Amino acid sequence: MIKRLIYGAASASLALSLSMAPSLAADASNDTTGAESNNEAEVEVENDVTVSQYNDAEIHNNISIWSNTGGNSASKNTGDGSVKTGDASAGVAVSNTANSNSASLSVSGGGDLSASNETTGYDSDNEAEVEIDNDVDLTQRNRANVCNCVQVGVNTGDNDSDKNTGDGSVDTGDADAEVSIATMVNRNWAEVSLNGGGDPSASNSETGAESENEAEVEIETDVDVLQENDANIHNFVGVDANTGGNSADKNTGDGSVETGDAEVDVEIENAANSNSASIEGMDDPDVSASNETTGYDSENEAEVEIENDLDLTQGNRADVSNSGEIGANTGDNDSDKNTGDGSVDTGDADVEISVSTEANENTLNGEDGDGDSVNVDVDVNVEVGD
Numbered sequence: 050m051i052k053r054l055i056y057g058a059a060s061a062s063l064a065l066s067l068s069m070a071p072s073l074a075a076d077a078s079n080d081t082t083g084a085e086s087n088n089e090a091e092v093e094v095e096n097d098v099t100v101s102q103y104n105d106a107e108i109h110n111n112i113s114i115w116s117n118t119g120g121n122s123a124s125k126n127t128g129d130g131s132v133k134t135g136d137a138s139a140g141v142a143v144s145n146t147a148n149s150n151s152a153s154l155s156v157s158g159g160g161d162l163s164a165s166n167e168t169t170g171y172d173s174d175n176e177a178e179v180e181i182d183n184d185v186d187l188t189q190r191n192r193a194n195v196c197n198c199v200q201v202g203v204n205t206g207d208n209d210s211d212k213n214t215g216d217g218s219v220d221t222g223d224a225d226a227e228v229s230i231a232t233m234v235n236r237n238w239a240e241v242s243l244n245g246g247g248d249p250s251a252s253n254s255e256t257g258a259e260s261e262n263e264a265e266v267e268i269e270t271d272v273d274v275l276q277e278n279d280a281n282i283h284n285f286v287g288v289d290a291n292t293g294g295n296s297a298d299k300n301t302g303d304g305s306v307e308t309g310d311a312e313v314d315v316e317i318e319n320a321a322n323s324n325s326a327s328i329e330g331m332d333d334p335d336v337s338a339s340n341e342t343t344g345y346d347s348e349n350e351a352e353v354e355i356e357n358d359l360d361l362t363q364g365n366r367a368d369v370s371n372s373g374e375i376g377a378n379t380g381d382n383d384s385d386k387n388t389g390d391g392s393v394d395t396g397d398a399d400v401e402i403s404v405s406t407e408a409n410e411n412t413l414n415g416e417d418g419d420g421d422s423v424n425v426d427v428d429v430n431v432e433v434g435d
Contacts, residue, residue, distance in 0.1 A: 077164045077177040084170040084257070095182045098154070106147035106193045106234065114139045115202045118222060119291070122209040129215035129302070132295075136222035136309065137203040145232040148191035148278075153240045162249040166262040169253075169344075173260045179249075183270040185241070192279045193234035193321070200287040201226045205309055206378070207294040216302035216389070219382075223309035223396065224290040233320045235278035235365075243270050243330035243357060250337040251351040258345040264338075264352070271358045278322035278365045280408070286373040288313050292396055296383040303389035310396035311377040319406040322365035326413050365409035375400055 077090040116137040123130035164177040203224040210217035251264040290311040297304035338351040377398040384391035 075162045075179045075181075077179050079166045079169065079175040079177050081168045082170045082173045082175055085172045086170055087174045088176070090164075090177045092179045093182075094180070097184045099186045100152060100154070101188045102150040102152065102190070104148035104150065104191045106195070108145050108147065108193070108195045110143050110145075110197045110199070112141055112143070112198070113200045114141060117202075117204045119204045119206045119208055123217070124209050124211040124213065126213045126215070128213070130210040130213035130217045130300070132208045132210050132218070133220040134205045134208065134222045136225065137205050138225045139201045139203050140227045141199050141201060142229045143197055143199065143231070145195055145197070145234065147195075147234045148193050149236045150189040150191065151238045152187055152189065154185060154187065155242045162266050162268070163251070164264040164266050165252045165254070166256065166264050167254045169255070169257045169260050169262055171257045171259060171344075173257055175260065176263045177265070178263075179266045181268045183243075183272075185270075185272045187239060187241070187273070188275045189237040189239060190275075190277045191235040191237065194281045195232050195234060195283070197230050197232070197284045199228050199230065199285070201228060202289045204289075204291045206292045209296050210304075211296055211298045211300065213300045213302070215300070216305070217297040217300035217387070218305040219295040219297050219307070221292045221295065221308045224292050224311045226288050226290045226312070227314045228286050228288060229316045230284055230286070231318045232282055232284075234282070235280050235321050236323045237276040237278065238325045239274055239276065240327045241272055241274065241329070243272065243328070248335045248337070249353050249355070251353050252337070252339045252341065253343065253349040253351050254341045256342070256344045256347045256349055259347060260344055261348045263350045265350070265354070266352070267354045269356045273360045274326055274362070276324040276326065276363045278324065280321035280367045280369070282319050282321060282367075282369045284317050284319070284371045286315050286317070286375070288315060288373070289376045291376070291378045293378045293381045297387070297391070298383050299386045301388045304384040304387035304391045306382045306384050306392070307394045308379045308382065308396045311379050311398045313375055313377050313400045315373065315375065315401070316403045317371050317405070319369055319371070319408070321367050321369065321408045322410065324363040324365065324411045326361055326363065328359060328361070328414060361413065363411040363413070365411065367408040369406050369408060371404050371406070373402070375402065
């Protein structure tokens with residue numbers, strides 16, 4: 050008899066890809082201005098983006114399975130008494146995947162920025178300015194509360210073949226139990242590209258006598274990235290695999306007990322709380338600012354100003370507990386007080402348990418941060434008959 054249950058729970062993920070002012074090329078210039086004129090050329094780009102990604106998952110799995118071919122009796126017969134059971138198997142697979150945020154932001158990248166005053170007139174006032182202002186706020190938060198409770202019982206034992214006038218025999222099948230629990234929650238991934246691809250320049254050239262000339266390129270970027278995860282994962286696994294507890298007693302003939310194997314395989318895998326951020330474009334680009342061939346008594350100012358302000362916060366909190374009560378039994382058999390021979394031959398009792406937990410990882414530009422350890426607590430009880 051086989052019982053198998055596969056249970057899965059999943060929460061949707063959020064993904065965002067955003068490009069702000071891609072391939073931007075901006076040029077502000079005053080060229081060949083008249084005497085005593087006032088000239089202003091200005092390019093101003095202002096980007097204000099707020100991105101918030103939130104996930105909240107509440108997952109509870111409560112699973113109970115009982116698979117039984119035992120508990121049989123062939124007793125008090127005038128002839129022989131014989132019990133032979135089939136195998137009992139149970140398989141449980143629980144998979145939980147929840148809370149994933151992904152964001153890719155490209156901010157003011159890909160072009161050249163220039164401001165220039167060229168060939169300006171006598172006593173003229175000339176201003177050329179390119180101003181880029183980017184303000185980006187990215188928030189990624191996940192909270193997951195996962196509880197997995199799995200209880201499995203498989204039995205081919207507890208059989209009787211007693212007090213028969215002839216022989217009494219019990220032959221049980223195998224009892225196999227497999228439990229797999231996998232939980233993967235709370236992942237944040239962010240990629241931010243700043244001011245990439247351009248070479249800003251500001252210049253004043255061939256300015257007129259007694260003129261005032263100002264050429265300025267200003268790039269100001271303020272990026273705030275917050276990544277936070279909170280995970281509570283609690284796993285309990287109770288497994289009892291039994292082929293024992295049989296009796297072939299007080300028969301006039303022979304008494305014989307032969308049990309099958311009792312095997313238990315439990316695997317628990319937890320992965321929680323991962324933050325990954327990639328920040329590009331914080332390096333200074335190639336810039337140039339120049340005053341060339343300026344006029345008599347002129348005032349000339351060429352300026353390139355780049356200001357990047359980045360605040361990155363990555364936080365994780367994980368509470369993970371794994372507990373279990375595992376029993377595999379082929380013993381507790383009797384073949385006593387028979388007129389003939391008495392024999393007991395038990396199968397093997399095997400238990401395999403694997404517990405893996407990875408929690409709290411922060412990564413910035415491929416460099417790993419610190420993670421916190423978690424508690425693993427599994428009790429194992431294995432009983433093997435002689």
